[in-house]
Amino acid sequence: MRDFIIPDDAYVPASTADMGTPPSRATTTVTLTVDGMPVTVPSGTSVMRAAAEAGIAIPKLCATDSMAAIGSCRLCLVEVEGMRGTPASCTTPVAEGMVVHTESELIRKLRRGVMELYVSDHPRDLLTSPANGLDEVQDMAAAVGLREVRYTPGENHVAPCMANGEANPRFREPDRSNPYFTYDPALCIVCMRCVRACDEIQGTFALTVQGRGFESRIVAGQDQPFLNSDCVSCGACVQACPTGSLLENSVAEIGVPERTVITTCAYCGVGCNFEAQMRGDQVVRMVPWKHGKANHGHSCVKGRFAWGYANHGERILSPMVREKITDPWRETTWEEAITFAADRLKAIQQEHGIDSVGVITSSRCTNEETYLVQKLARAVLRTNNTDTCARVCHSPTGYGLKTTFGTSAGTHDFDSVDFCDVALVIGANPTDAHPVFASRLRKRLREGAKLIVVDPRRIDLLETPHLGEAHHLSIKPGTNVAVLTAMAHVIVTEGLVSTEFIRERCDWDEYLDYAEFLSDPRHSPEATEAATGVPPEALRAAARLYATGGNGAIYYGLGVTEHAQGSTAVMAIANLAMLTGNIGKPGTGVNPLRGQNNVQGSCDMGSFPHELPGYRHITDPVARDIYERAWGVPVPEEPGLRIPNMFDAAVAGAFRGLYCQGEDILQSDPDSSHVAAALSAMDCVIVQDLFLNETATYAHVFLPGSTFLEKDGTFTNAERRINPVRKVMAPKNGYGDWEITQLLANALGAGWSYTHPSQIMDEIAATTPSFAGVSFDLLDAVGSVQWPCNEDAPLGTPMMHGTGFVRGKGKFVHTEYVASDERTGPRFPLLLTTGRILSQYNVGAQTRRTANTVWHDEDLLEIHPHDAEERGIRSGDWVRLASRAGATTLRALVTARVAPGVVYTTFHHPTTQANVVTTDSSDWATNCPEYKVTAVQVMPSNGPSEWQEDYAERAEASRRVLPLEAAE
C-alpha cells in the first residue's frame, strides 16, 4: 500500500476513436510531422497512430487498435519524404524527423482504385440491411471520394443468382447458428480482423481464411457453422468486423444504437467494463469498453451476450407475500409487502430475542446495497447475524491472506499478467469461470510464459494453442495442502529460496522454523505421493520452475478455498510466494480469482458477522466507535452467525427470520436437504431476487429485485478494482435494490433518507480508511480505482505489498496436511468435485434465462472410462450420484479429463441439484463448505431420485401466484 503505480493508459472518457494500431509501450519518444503538423509519440508507434494522435484519420479497413497491424487492405497508404513508394501507414513505424503526407493526388488515385475493387464485390444497397450505418466499406468509399465503379457485374460473392439466372456457387447464405450473432459472408471483405481477434485477443484460434485470392473466405473451424466449431462465442470477431458481416442479432432486431453508457458486467469477478449501447431505454448491445482496465475491450459470451434475462418473462415485477410456504403467492403492493416483512421480523425478535433473525448480503449486488444490508442488520435489527455468499467461496482467502500478508485481498492487478514468466494456476478453471482473464493469460503463454496447473481435472488452459512448457499436477481432491507443502519442501531443501527477500520482508527466525518444518521427510513429494497421487518428479519439476523461472504469479480459485483445509491452503500459497520472493513486483503475486462480480466488495463492505467494513474486527472498540457515531446506535460486539451456523440454529429453532438478498442459498449451499429443513423451520424468509429462485420455494415474502442495468452503484472485482455500475434504464420492478433495503429498514424504524447510491458510498468512504478517497465523482473522472484509495494513494493501489507487507513482516504459518474427514470408503468409493462451465454462471438464475442454454442445457457427470466401465455406464446414460447427504440423478459423460476415482459436475441447473449430494464438511477457520470433495457412489439409474421428485412437486406448488386483482 505504500507504493503504487499510476496506470499508464490514461482515461479519456470521450475517446472512443479507433487509433488504428495498438499503443507502443516504449518510453523513448520520436517527433515527426504529419501533413505539416509536428507530433511526438513513443517510438515504435505506427505512422497511422501518430496521424490519429494529430487528429488525422487515415482511411483504413483491416487495421484497428485492438490488434497488431498486417497491412492487408492497402487503403492506408501514405507518402513519406525520402521513402520510396507508398508504404502502408499501419505497418510503418515512425522515425525521428519523418515527414508524412496522408493526402496527395497519387494517394487519392491509389485509394480509389483499392476501394473500387472492394466495392465491386460488395453489396451496394444496404438500405434495409442490418449493417446499414455500420459498414465501414461505405464510410471509406465516401472518405476516399469513390464516385464510380468501372467493373461490370461479374463473378462475385454477393448475389444469390448469377446474371444468367443460375444459382451463384460463390454465394453463401448467412450462418445463423449462433444465437447471438449472424455471419453474412456477402458483406465480408476478408480483412482478417475477425481471425486476428480470435487468435490475438481471445486465443481460441477458431476462425481461419480458407482458399486463396478471389476464392478466399472466412470460415469457422473446418468450414462449419459457428455453433459447431471451436468458437466460444466471446464476440471479439463481431466487435472487430468493420463491415457488419459479423453482427449482433440484437442490432438487426432493434436498429443501430444512438447513445452509450459505460458500466460494469454483473457476471464473474473479472469485472469487465462495457459500453451499454442504447436506443431509448432499450439495450441494443453490450460492447466491452476499450478503456476498461480489467478487460481492455474484451469480453466473454456471458458479459457480451447473456443480458437478456432482464427482460425474461419469468422475472417477477410485483411484490408477493403468503402466510405459509404451502400457500400460493399473493401479489400485493410494495407497502403491504414491506410492512408484512417488517412486522414479522419485529414479532420474531420480540418473541425469540434480538439474535433470532439475520441477513444474507449479495455478492451480485452493488457495494452500496451490500453495505446497506449489513447496516440494516447491525444498526436496525441490532445483530451481527450478517453473512454473504462469499462465505461459501472465498472466506478462506480473507482469513489466509490477512493472516500472512495482513490484507484480505489479491495482491496484483490483471495487467500484471503481462509480466509473468511462470503462471501457477491452482484449483481454478479460468477459461470457463474467468474467461477474459484466461484470454490475457493465454496471450502471455503464447509469448512464452510457462504454465503449472494444480487440479484434479485437465482444464482447458492446458489445451491453449501454441502453449509452450506446461505442467499438470493431477491431484486427488482434498490434498492441496500436501501438494503445496511438498512444493515448499522442494524449494527449501534444494536451496531455491530467495533468502534476500525473506531477510528483508519476513521474520528470519520464523522462516528458519518453517524451513525446519518443511525439511522433514514426511513433506517430501516422495512421501506425499500416496495421499496426493502426484508423481514426485512432476512435483519437483513444477516447484523448481516456480522458484527459478523468473516472475512467478499464482492464480487460484475455489479449488483451493472450498476444502476442510481451505484457509491452510491459502496460507501455503502465500508461503510459496514469500519463500521465492514472488511478491511485490509486477508479474508475481497471489491472486485469488473471485467467483461472482462483487465477492470482493461484499467482503470489503462488512458483510461477515465478525467484521465491520474494511475488515475491522467487531470486537475492535475503535472501529465500533466509528460506526456508533455514524449510525447513532450501539453496535453489537459479539460475532454473529455465519450462513451454515444460521441453518444449524434454524433447525434447532433458535433462528427464525432471514432477509436474503440476491442469493439462492437453497441451490448454491451444500447439503440441500439440510438447507431446506432450515428454511422450512423459519417463521419468515424474505427473498429479494429477480426470479422465483429455489430459495423462494421456502419464502414468505418475495421482493422483486433489479438488474445491474437498472441502478447506480459500484462492484469491486478480484483485483480490488472499484468499478462503476450505471443505470441505463428505469427499474422494471420499480426500485433499485438499495431502495428496497431502505424501505424495509425504515419500516423497522431506521429513518434512512438516501436519495442516491453516491451518498451511501460517501458514508462508506467516511467510515472506512481503505475507501477514504473513493467517490462517484472520482470514478466518473478516472474510470475505476483499486483500494486502498486514500490520501496516500489518491488514484488507488494496483499492486499491494510493494516494499512492505500491510501487517509489517510477512508471516510464515505452518501448513500441516490433515486429511479431510470426507474420504472414500466401500459405500462411497469415488470423490466428487464440482465446477463451472463457460456459458453458465453460478446457479444459472441469469444465464439459464438466456440463449446460453444452447451450449449447456443440463449438468453432466464427468466420469473416467475405467470407473464407467466397472459400472456399465456409457455417455448419455442416466446415473444416480449418491453421498452420505443425499442423492440425485443426472446424465453421464465418460471422459479421461477426470482421473480414475474422481467424478465432476457443474451446479448450474436446479433439476440436478448437485448440492443435494455435497455435505456439511467445511473449512476449519471459516466454515466455507467443502464443495470440492464429497465421497460418492455412482450407479446406473432410470429415474429421478426421491429428493428430485419431492422437490419438483414442492417447487411447482410453491410457484403458484394469485394476481393482485384476485386477492381483493
Added chain:
Amino acid sequence: MSGGDAKLVRMANQIATFFETQPGIDPAAATAAHLNDFWPPPMRARLLEMIAEGGTGLRPAAAGAAPLIRRPGEAPVHAVPVDPGVPPVRAGEEAAPANPAFQSEGGSDG
C-alpha cells in the same frame, strides 16, 4: 450426541488440530482466541457446556480452551489493543488479526 453437538465437536476439533500444529504458541489459548473471534455466543456457550459435561470427543486443545473462551455477556478476553492516543480513523486500513497467535513480534506498521 445430537447432530448439532457432533458438528460443534467436529468444528472445534478442526480448529484445535490446526493450532496444535503451530510452533511456539499455546494451542488451547489460540483455539479459544479463534472461537472468541469467530463463533457467536450461542455456539460458544454450548461448547462450554459440553466441556463442562466432560468434553467427550474433544481434542485436548479444544477442551483446554475453556478457561479462555469468552462467556456470553463477559468482557472481551482478547480485545484488540487500542492506543488511546490514536485517532478513531486509523492510517492503516485494517486492524491486525485479532488472534494473538498471529500477531507479529515486530508489530504492524500497516
